[in-house]
Amino acid sequence: MDWVERAAELRQWSKGAVRAPHKPLLLLYALGRFQREGDDGELRYSTVEEDLQRLLAEYGPPHRTSPAYPFHHLVSDGVWEVRTDRGAGSPGTGVRELRARGATGRLVPELRVALRREPSLFGRMARVLLDANFPPSLHDEVCEAVGLESAPDLPERLPGAHRQQRDRRMRDLVLTAYEYRCAFCGYDGRLGSVSVGLEAAHVRWWAFDGPDHVDNGLCLCSLHHKLFDKGVLGVGWGSPRSSGVESGGEAESGGSHRILVSQRFVGHGAAARAQVTELSGRPLIGPQPGTAPVAATHRSWHIEQVFRGDPRPAHVAPSSV
Incomplete structure (x- = not known):
């Protein structure tokens, strides 16, 4: 068997x-x-x-x-x-x-x-x-x-419904589209000429028919990639003061892609505020002009299937005056 x-x-x-x-x-x-x-x-x-x-x-x-x-x-x-x-x-x-x-x-x-x-x-x-x-x-x-030992990386194709092969070019295409910067925080670290800590995140997971296309990808640093896949962070659409979860399609005029932060996330330290809660409502960094942004259908899937709870109100930076 x-x-x-x-x-x-x-x-x-x-x-x-x-x-x-x-x-x-x-x-x-x-x-x-x-x-x-x-x-x-x-x-x-x-x-x-x-x-x-x-x-x-x-x-x-x-x-x-x-x-x-x-x-x-x-x-x-x-x-x-x-x-x-x-x-x-x-x-x-x-x-x-x-x-x-x-x-x-x-x-x-x-x-x-x-x-x-x-x-x-x-x-x-x-x-x-x-x-x-x-x-x-x-x-x-x-x-x-x-409590399992980590599953091995297997070179052979796996059985079952998920037999399609991943497109290994996706990482390069997505990182190039976002000019090697995290779309959430702008991190762009390099070791010599090689970028470090940047990853291509699927918005709609590959396991759920998410394509290896730029419009289903985000360039994210390792921290924000993990938080995005855990549902702490998401991508919405709207004005700076909106909730950011409006539906896609033709109604998306007059807005932009913005970062969602779950109300369920709790972090009181300065790092948690700077790296997570204060991102709420910020526009995404990238992609560069002429490159397809995140498609509404993939963004909606992530909000419905991964993002946890309701988004926080957009963060308003304190006045310096």
């Missing part, structure tokens, strides 16, 4: 390009626990519920969701089994039922045997789950959060 292929083809709730990484997060968590602890890998729902809720809050979609959903539904993918005090089978998707009946879940016996026989399978399954659901900037962080 090809377990990597099975991981790549998890049946997930879908509606357009809506993010639903509930099952992948649970499977990654179960792999991490089994890798660390071995034994039979049994996870009691009432014990791991808080861990799973934290993972969904951190890496799931912006709206609140319950870990009971993947705990029940992952069974249908042939990699997970659930038992209660009444025997095999899940009692349903209700949190109360899972708690009250002492529901436990674990990887199916065949998968546990395969993982013991071939330890590299942990990393290969993790890689396909990460590539299909998260941007590269979050891969190591997700692995750490679920």
